[in-house]
Amino acid sequence: MAASKRATKIKAKLHLLPTVGPISIWILLFVFAPVAVIVVISFMATGPAGGILPKFSLENYRVLLFGGSEYGNAVLRSILYAFVTNMICLCVGFPMAYWISKYGGRFKALLLFLIIVPSWSCYIVRIYALKQLVGFPGILNNFLLNLGIISSPINILYTPGAVVLGLIYIWLPFMVLPIYASLEGINPALLEASLDLGANPRSQFLTVTLPLTKGGIFGGTILTFIPALGDWLVPLLIGGNRVWMAGNLIEHFLVVRGRIAMASSMAVILTAAVVLLIYMFIKLGGEESMERIV
Amino acid sequence: MKVLNARKINTVLLIAGYLFIWGPIVVLGIFSFNANAYGVKWESLTYKWYVDLFHTSAIMKAVLRSLLIASITTVCATVIGTLAGYGLYKYRFFGRRALRMSVLLPITVPYVIMAGALLVYFTRIAHIPLGYPAIIIAHISFSAPLAVFVTLGRMQRINWSLEEASVDLGANTITTWRKVTIPLLLPSIFASAVLIFPWSFNDFTVTYFVAGVGTTTLPLYLFSMLEYSLKPVLINAISLIFIVMPIFFIFLIYLYKEGVKQKG
Numbered sequence: 001m002a003a004s005k006r007a008t009k010i011k012a013k014l015h016l017l018p019t020v021g022p023i024s025i026w027i028l029l030f031v032f033a034p035v036a037v038i039v040v041i042s043f044m045a046t047g048p049a050g051g052i053l054p055k056f057s058l059e060n061y062r063v064l065l066f067g068g069s070e071y072g073n074a075v076l077r078s079i080l081y082a083f084v085t086n087m088i089c090l091c092v093g094f095p096m097a098y099w100i101s102k103y104g105g106r107f108k109a110l111l112l113f114l115i116i117v118p119s120w121s122c123y124i125v126r127i128y129a130l131k132q133l134v135g136f137p138g139i140l141n142n143f144l145l146n147l148g149i150i151s152s153p154i155n156i157l158y159t160p161g162a163v164v165l166g167l168i169y170i171w172l173p174f175m176v177l178p179i180y181a182s183l184e185g186i187n188p189a190l191l192e193a194s195l196d197l198g199a200n201p202r203s204q205f206l207t208v209t210l211p212l213t214k215g216g217i218f219g220g221t222i223l224t225f226i227p228a229l230g231d232w233l234v235p236l237l238i239g240g241n242r243v244w245m246a247g248n249l250i251e252h253f254l255v256v257r258g259r260i261a262m263a264s265s266m267a268v269i270l271t272a273a274v275v276l277l278i279y280m281f282i283k284l285g286g287e288e289s290m291e292r293i294v
Numbered sequence: 295m296k297v298l299n300a301r302k303i304n305t306v307l308l309i310a311g312y313l314f315i316w317g318p319i320v321v322l323g324i325f326s327f328n329a330n331a332y333g334v335k336w337e338s339l340t341y342k343w344y345v346d347l348f349h350t351s352a353i354m355k356a357v358l359r360s361l362l363i364a365s366i367t368t369v370c371a372t373v374i375g376t377l378a379g380y381g382l383y384k385y386r387f388f389g390r391r392a393l394r395m396s397v398l399l400p401i402t403v404p405y406v407i408m409a410g411a412l413l414v415y416f417t418r419i420a421h422i423p424l425g426y427p428a429i430i431i432a433h434i435s436f437s438a439p440l441a442v443f444v445t446l447g448r449m450q451r452i453n454w455s456l457e458e459a460s461v462d463l464g465a466n467t468i469t470t471w472r473k474v475t476i477p478l479l480l481p482s483i484f485a486s487a488v489l490i491f492p493w494s495f496n497d498f499t500v501t502y503f504v505a506g507v508g509t510t511t512l513p514l515y516l517f518s519m520l521e522y523s524l525k526p527v528l529i530n531a532i533s534l535i536f537i538v539m540p541i542f543f544i545f546l547i548y549l550y551k552e553g554v555k556q557k558g
Contacts, residue, residue, distance in 0.1 A: 013387075015381070015384075015385060015467075016381060016385055016387055018377065019377045019378065019380050019381025019382075019384070019385070020377070020378050020381035020382060020385075020387075020393060022373075022374045022377060022378070023374050023375065023377070023378035023393075023397065023438060023442065024393060026374060026434065026435065026438065027393075027396050027397065027399075027400075027435075029420075030412065030415075030431055030432070030434075030435045031396070031399055031400050031408070031435055032396070033415060033419070033420075034408070034411035034412050034414065034415035035408075035411055037411065037414060037415050037418070037419055038410070038411045038414055038415075041414065092307055092310070092311050092314075093311070095303070095304045095307040095308060095311075096307060096308050096311045096312075098304060099304050099305065099307075099308040100308070103301075103305075113544060114312060114315075114316065115315070116540070116544060117537070117540050117541055117544065118315055118316075118319065118537075120492055120496075120540035120543065120544070121496065121536050121537050121539070121540050122496040122498070122513055122516075122533075122536040123496065123498060124498050124513055124516055124517055124520070125322075125516070125532075125533040125536040125537065126318070126319070128322075128516075128520055128529065128533060129318035129319050129321070129322040129533065130318045132318070132321075132322060132325075132530075133317065133318040133321050133322070134318075139321055139325065142335055168314075169314065169315070169318070172311065172314070172315060173315065176311075201300075202300075222402065226402060226403075226404060227404060227405075229404060230403075230404020230405065230406050230407060231404070231406075232406050232499075233498065233499070237520065247404065247406040250406050250407065250410050251406065251410075254410050254413065254414070254503075255503070260414055260418070263410055263414075264410075264411075264414065267406075267407045267410050267411060270404065270407055271403060271407055274402070274403055274404065274407075278402060
């Protein structure tokens, strides 16, 4: 009896090997190991030529956070821009999702399709499309000049506002989709019940609909806030490399200047911010909302 | 009255949102048929830029590289991810929760961080050559998790008594997998592949960090054209292809779903 129990146990273990085995090894080798390596390197000193010196040092962190104002500013700027982006995406994305879910009717599929296509297409292409339309020289400027509406070209590129606009442009679809999913998941009986119990449309929205879409809002926030926080292409292409965010510092130290230790410290700081945020979201929104977004 | 106002504001926001998302793309699409090579002024209608695309060997090579990388990534990531999703759903084991959370890690942390970490790891520690091997390994790390969660979603809706019946009727593990489990998982395998292929094809950040010199994929090529402002109209034409591609994939999913519906 005991022997057969042990045999089934071993057999169950044998099933694990081919199923979750490969991904475990993969994650260990190509996710955890690289992260561990940069955490270790981030505490090492930078040599005179930019290389790594194998001795413990907190110098990188000091320089990044408290040293030159530009580095610390880039981190703060990232958090601020990501926050503003997230809030505006929520304020526009929620009504969009709400409209599609409530009044979409037979156009629902088409409207959703029009949200999914941009979210699946190449990210640089979308940045470029925006840049070409609103930039200078740009199609909109040219058009307005020809019509005589404006007398000199307006250049909004290379400003903080343009970077935030770009971030909203890129990440807005990722806010609409999870909110839409959670709106669709609401049991209509609950909405009817609330009306029967004397709620007006306004209080119904505030006390029934909104709390029930909490998961979608958290999902959308994770999908917009975190990528916006780590974005480096929007500031590079739309901010014209003048408005730096944390991601630009990583790229700059790593690829342009080859200062690996500095880049690693920056990455650790940004990761810490992200992990803290995810932890907060999980505490507030529950693990389920986290998994549902994927 | 108040409700009407709320609805009006809602409608305005919806239209504004769609205009904002699609306006730049539509304009880009129209201007890709513009005869003026330098872009912002409309001249006359032409499709010669699309012909040019096919005659620019650098672009065609970049397309082939991207297709090759995306195909290998799709196959490997779908297999690894589907197996993992199956195991995570079916078995209770030590570290299951931890593994589930770890799988989320590469897709929730900003790409620039993971991509940077992989670059350091590949060049300093693992000595994996930059280029194809590095790009494909990195792409699998980011896209296998997608397959894991697609599979987990599907697993919840499967009637598992079929698998048990197959075992009861005397089929061994491999036969059960071949005849029962894989057919049951086919929709999620298909969905994973259709999700991963465009992800890999479109990816810029991860590829940019680990590509090294010479392995220019299409998004990397596009980026270098943008940086040096070469032939804007040619860029428009490539861009339109990137926009049309997801439409094709979504259409594939739609067709597949319709097919499943008709069968069932």
